[in-house]
Amino acid sequence: MNTRLMQRQQGVNLIELMVVVAIIAIIAAVAYPAYTRYVADSRRADCTGGMAGLANAMERHYSINGSYLNAAAGGADTGAPAVFGTACPIDGGTPYYNLTISAATASTYTVQAAPTGPQAGDRCGTLTLTNTGVKGVQGAAAGNDWQTCWR
DSSP, X not given: OOXXXXXXXXXXXXXXXXXXXXXXXXXXXXXXXXXXXXXXXXXXXXXXXXXXXXXXXXHHHHHHHXXXXXXXXXXXXXXXXXXXXXXXXXXXXXXXXXXXXXXXOSSOEEEEEEEOGGGTTOTTOEEEEETTOOEEEESOOTTOOHHHHXX
16 A cells, blocks of 8 residues: 555645634624724723712812812813813823813803714713713714713
């Protein structure tokens, strides 16, 4: 007998390799969108905590000054806050929400978190929070109300 014919071929042929590549591509096509949505949701959740921190800073400002006025940068009533950080994440890194004081009077305020950078296309749009704790969204895609976005 010819010893060459008796040897078994070892390794992977091209068809087997292409089947494995196709399976990996299908799994990736399903997993990647779920992953990116999870990342966006976790960034949003982090920033809702940052907005609560800004609301606490506004309350401290009120207890010291007797008013919510002049809490923004440069002593203004609206704009980037001077009493708290201006972006989420609060502890630094690439900002994905900009925090602003969108309205302030002596007795009321509204703060906003507008998506930016990697979060710019967020389905929930701009998050809002008032001095009475009313949560809201502006510019959210259909089906995304404040209860969906503020989880």
